Amino acid sequence: MADDGNWGRRSVLRGAAVVAGAAAATPLLGKAATARAGVGDADADALFKAGKFEQAGRAYEEILKTDPANLHAARRRGHVGLLANQFPDAEKYLTMALRLAPDDKDANYFLADCYIRQDKFALSAPHWRSIGEEAYATWFAAIRGEAYQVHGDIARVPFQQMDPMPLVEVSVNGGPPKRFTFYTGAPNLSMRASVAKEAGLSPVASQKIEYEGGTIWAHYGVLDSFKLGGIELRNVPVGWSSTESGDDTDTDSDGMIGTWVFYHLLTTFDYAGRSLILRPRTPGTARKVRADAARAGVEPLPLWLAREQYVHSRGGIAGSGPRVVGVNLGGKGGESAAVVFGETAEQLRIRTDYDRPIGTFAQSHPAVTYPCYPKEIRLGDAVAKEVYCEANPNAALAPFGFDAPAAFSHCFHKPYNVTLDFTGMNLYIARGKAT
Incomplete structure (x- = not known):
């Protein structure tokens, strides 16, 4: 995503496909931001672009002291907070940005992400909907109770193989061992359609996607139990994908563990x-x-x-x-x-x-x-x-x-x-x- 003007969508597969690396971003150009950078923004932007996030954050705060209607500075200050999981700051400034421009895509996207990182899924739903992500909005609105409940003290899960991609054994809803890969370039936990069917999963949201000259369905649901060695996660958001006929879209592994799982654990x-x-x-x-x-x-x-x-x-x-x-x-x-x-x-x-x-x-x-x-x-x-x-x-x-x-x-x-x-x-x- 190019912040402030070129809003980048997540992968069309949303991590539902289990092809390693397929869950990276697919660019989608959005409308220009409703407010352009003002006087003094250039120095703050240069700090942000150089990865000097703390200094950039202070610079955007100084801009907002004299120009509280500066959408660009508010949005960017919220983004700085989100990068470091500083949720109170992120919420404060992204909410400020949305008061200035309620339909701003970047601010809505960042705030939606901010809420899902805190498992405040219902709060994220309207922001996904406002940027046209209806499937995400429906999925997150359907999650009930505490998500990603962690049971167990420690797990040491051996790699079943290292290359061409690492595989580990997991249990899905108490079923027999499955071989999952993992990738921090993917967001949510995902699995093959046949694994989801075996686990008794039903989608709470689905969407049809044109992908590589064909059509697939991306489905989203909630998994009761996902176990890795001595650690069990309960009430876990999960995705899977299928062909039009309901077949698997990939057979390299049984599923993929994405960053959303890992940021709930050490x-x-x-x-x-x-x-x-x-x-x-x-x-x-x-x-x-x-x-x-x-x-x-x-x-x-x-x-x-x-x-x-x-x-x-x-x-x-x-x-x-x-x-x-x-x-x-x-x-x-x-x-x-x-x-x-x-x-x-x-x-x-x-x-x-x-x-x-x-x-x-x-x-x-x-x-x-x-x-x-x-x-x-x-x-x-x-x-x-x-x-x-x-x-x-x-x-x-x-x-x-x-x-x-x-x-x-x-x-x-x-x-x-x-x-x-x-x-x-x-x-x-x-x-x-x-x-």
Whole structure:
């Protein structure tokens, strides 16, 4: 989503398809924002674009002190709060933006996302409806009681395979083991249509979608029980997709676990130990992770969440210095450790082999990438040197309004364990198996 004017829709598949990576965003140009940036906005926007979010937030607040009717500043200040899960700030400023422009798509979208991150699904529904997302609105309005109820203290779920995508065993509504993949580029929990049928699921909302020259149905419902080892989640929003005849749309796995599940837990993606480690997300478990990291000499990195599911942190590429980068965990990995976006490879003089184009898909659309070999890519103290990556010169550098020159993927993480703490909004990455 290009903030303030180019409103980007989530994937048409909404994570209901279980093709790894298919739940990335599909751009949809919206109407121009109802208020343009005013005097003083440019400096704040430059800070935001550079990923200096705290400074940008203060700058937008200063603008609003003298210009309280500035829609752009209110919306952007709300977005800053949402990136860091600072929900009171996000709600305050996004509500301010909607008082100025009730039909503003970006502000409605951000506020809807803000509410679902807090499991305030009914409050999100009118905002989804206002931007034309009727299926989402109906789905979330139908959720009753406490969603994502966590039962159990800890789960260590071994990878059944690592490549081409990691698979773990789960139980759906108490049924026999199923092999699910996971991907932080996908939003909700999703599964194959046949798995949903076996689990006795009925949709509360459905929509017909034209996809890759054909037609599929995306369905949304609520799952009673989803179990991963010693952790059980109850009352879980779930999606699945089918062909017109009701058949599965994909058979690579039985389902996909997306970021919405992971941000309800304290999750360690233990690549080196080939397992997922899941714990309830509480202040106590967050303190333990911080203490363990401090003893191991691991510094916490900032964690930002953009547009429902996309994890970001602070990293660097080819001597770029600290930058905001995407952090993709799971999905179909391949051999590439990172994807370099836009003109970054050229600007940083990264060796790129344009003679060997790779036909692939990016954000559910055909794309062409090129092998490239940055001297170094870095996420905290985790470093890969002269590692194979791919350059995508046609990819947007700032799809969320801030520059993100690269996204680190499955292959980069293999020597490490990565913990996402959505309580303190920190990311920890350490070499070797998790303790």
